[in-house]
Amino acid sequence: MIPIVSIVGKSDSGKTTLLEKIVKELRKRGRRVATIKHDAHSFEIDHEGKDSWRHKKAGANITIISSPSKMAMVLDTDHDHTLSELRDEFIRKVDLIITEGYKREGHPKIEVFRRELKRELLCEEDDNLVAIAGDPANPPDGVPVFDLNRPEPLCDFIEARFIKSAKQGLGE
Amino acid sequence: MIPIVSIVGKSDSGKTTLLEKIVKELRKRGRRVATIKHDAHSFEIDHEGKDSWRHKKAGANITIISSPSKMAMVLDTDHDHTLSELRDEFIRKVDLIITEGYKREGHPKIEVFRRELKRELLCEEDDNLVAIAGDPANPPDGVPVFDLNRPEPLCDFIEARFIKSAKQGLGE
Numbered sequence: 001m002i003p004i005v006s007i008v009g010k011s012d013s014g015k016t017t018l019l020e021k022i023v024k025e026l027r028k029r030g031r032r033v034a035t036i037k038h039d040a041h042s043f044e045i046d047h048e049g050k051d052s053w054r055h056k057k058a059g060a061n062i063t064i065i066s067s068p069s070k071m072a073m074v075l076d077t078d079h080d081h082t083l084s085e086l087r088d089e090f091i092r093k094v095d096l097i098i099t100e101g102y103k104r105e106g107h108p109k110i111e112v113f114r115r116e117l118k119r120e121l122l123c124e125e126d127d128n129l130v131a132i133a134g135d136p137a138n139p140p141d142g143v144p145v146f147d148l149n150r151p152e153p154l155c156d157f158i159e160a161r162f163i164k165s166a167k168q169g170l171g172e
Numbered sequence: 173m174i175p176i177v178s179i180v181g182k183s184d185s186g187k188t189t190l191l192e193k194i195v196k197e198l199r200k201r202g203r204r205v206a207t208i209k210h211d212a213h214s215f216e217i218d219h220e221g222k223d224s225w226r227h228k229k230a231g232a233n234i235t236i237i238s239s240p241s242k243m244a245m246v247l248d249t250d251h252d253h254t255l256s257e258l259r260d261e262f263i264r265k266v267d268l269i270i271t272e273g274y275k276r277e278g279h280p281k282i283e284v285f286r287r288e289l290k291r292e293l294l295c296e297e298d299d300n301l302v303a304i305a306g307d308p309a310n311p312p313d314g315v316p317v318f319d320l321n322r323p324e325p326l327c328d329f330i331e332a333r334f335i336k337s338a339k340q341g342l343g344e
Binding site for chain 2: 016019020023032033034035037038040041044045046051054057058059060061062063064065066069072073075076079081086090091093100
């Protein structure tokens with residue numbers, strides 16, 4: 001079963017930026033990574049006027065664009081998928097799934113926290129909070145805190161805790 | 173097994189326009205349809221700067237955006253998928269798959285042909301040519317010809333020939 005870790009935090013706390021850093025670092029380490037972003041609304045993807053855009057617009061329930069190196073699929077759904085559903089139905093051949101958001105689901109969470117925003121931890125009381133990236137004044141007992149700007153130690157933690165068959169040691 | 177029909181034809185013959193008409197008509201009839209478009213190059217999808225775009229750009233092998241009504245997935249692949257692979261790996265719960273292009277594969281084909289372009293049929297010699305949409309001067313024996321601008325009779329043909337459990341009769 002592919003492990004899932006969620007990057008959570010208030011709006012504009014820097015979730016996407018941290019996720020980018022983690023993905024880049026894990027890919028550098030030879031890991032294969034899937035990411036999931038929730039969108040509450042009917043997002044737009046693809047470019048107006050392109051053939052694939054016209055297919056979907058005409059009413060196709062599923063539209064796929066396939067090339068030798070990349071594939072994209074847009075499909076209608078009849079409900080908001082849980083992370084486990086997305087994993088089981090759509091995701092193959094990766095070592096880890098990182099989500100942006102999904103704080104209400106029961107998967108392990110890393111909270112992005114910046115004191116300058118003067119806010120309390122979102123997941124203070126959440127048993128699934130496994131780490132904090134940022135500078136909390138009073139982190140909960142037993143929850144490690146990592147530097148927002150240095151993804152390496154956080155990725156060591158993620159590899160050790162979530163990716164079983166680590167291909168390399170965890171450094172100093 | 174979900175049936176596959178390919179709309180083929182020279183560039184600019186009107187493949188996308190015909191596909192749109194067929195999809196609209198089949199959806200009107202209550203059919204669920206998937207479409208597939210091949211892209212020889214590394215196509216662009218998603219909008220620069222969006223979170224999901226940033227995820228993929230950072231190196232994610234798979235990126236998903238999920239909403240209550242729509243889902244999109246972009247993924248790296250290590251080879252050019254055949255239509256059967258795309259069907260078996262990614263497509264569920266539709267009555268028919270319509271592809272734009274894929275003339276080299278061995279699935280049933282409908283060729284778009286317009287005499288004003290003064291070109292010969294692409295699939296004259298192809299045993300998988302099941303119909304022509306347009307105005308060929310000398311269509312091959314046994315291959316029915318349909319009006320490019322009237323999708324209804326062509327959709328009657330597609331339903332009768334490819335969609336097993338037709339929900340309705342085939343018209344007059």
